[in-house]
Amino acid sequence: MISEKQRSAEAACEYVKDGMIVGLGTGSTAEFAVKKLGERVREGLSIRGVPTSDSTRELAESEGIPLIDFSETMYIDLTIDGADEIDAELNMIKGGGAALLREKIVASASREEIIIVSGAKLVAQLGAFPLPVEVIPFGWQIVFNQLESMQGNPELRLKQGQPQLTDQGNFIIDCHFRKIENAEQLEINLNMLPGVVESGLFIKLCTRMILADGEQIIIKNRPSS
Ligand code: 5RP
Helix, strand or coil: CCCHHHHHHHHHHCCCCCCCEEEECCCHHHHHHHHHHHHHHHCCCCCEEEECCHHHHHHHHHHCCCECCCCCCCCEEEEEECCCEECCCCCEECCCCCCHHHHHHHHHCEEEEEEEEEHHHECCCCCCCCEEEEECCCCHHHHHHHHHHCCCCEEECEECCEECCCCCCCEEEEECCCCCCCHHHHHHHHHCCCCEEEECEECCCCCEEEEEECCEEEEEECCCC
16 A cells, blocks of 8 residues: 555656656655656656755656756746645645755745645644754854744754754754744744744745545645735
């Protein structure tokens, strides 16, 4: 039996058509999509991928998916990525896998951003999952203090006892807000702190959610604004 993650990923891959430039997400759910696209490329599908992390780049290369970067395109037709939490408005927390910065750049350049999730990721309110904030290493302690005064209950993300480095060589501070009342305003406030590169709040970027709940696939489109 295939998992919910695989089911949602494979449903999303059906939107990928010949000739498209495809954003390739990061994480265990997005991995299923990259593998499926690899399979289709080997069967003759012609696409070019833009990976959202070094690990996705490696996987896509091993799958034989031709890759490009933003020196070759200013837009992406469709991106398939996962999320840590998604709400009914299709706003999200992302960055559990530390790839939020490239993921957000790719999402912002995408005509369509398909988010693939299992049922457990859908929440009534964002914030139970720790919100990642990517900061430059210089002066990270200052940002940490500011996040503390914003009731973010910050925690520097560590890997083997050392600050975990993102693909850009930055640090991640995970914020335990628990309940985020106004995600749009919080994103603005976080991005105004000097030293913050990006937050894991993805507001109005998802255009379509594909959620797998058991055997069922639920598709929700963001109403055009
Ligand atoms: C990586 C991400 C991932 O999409 C998110 O963490 C979900 O991962 P998974 O599919 O493994 O649950 O944002 O930065």
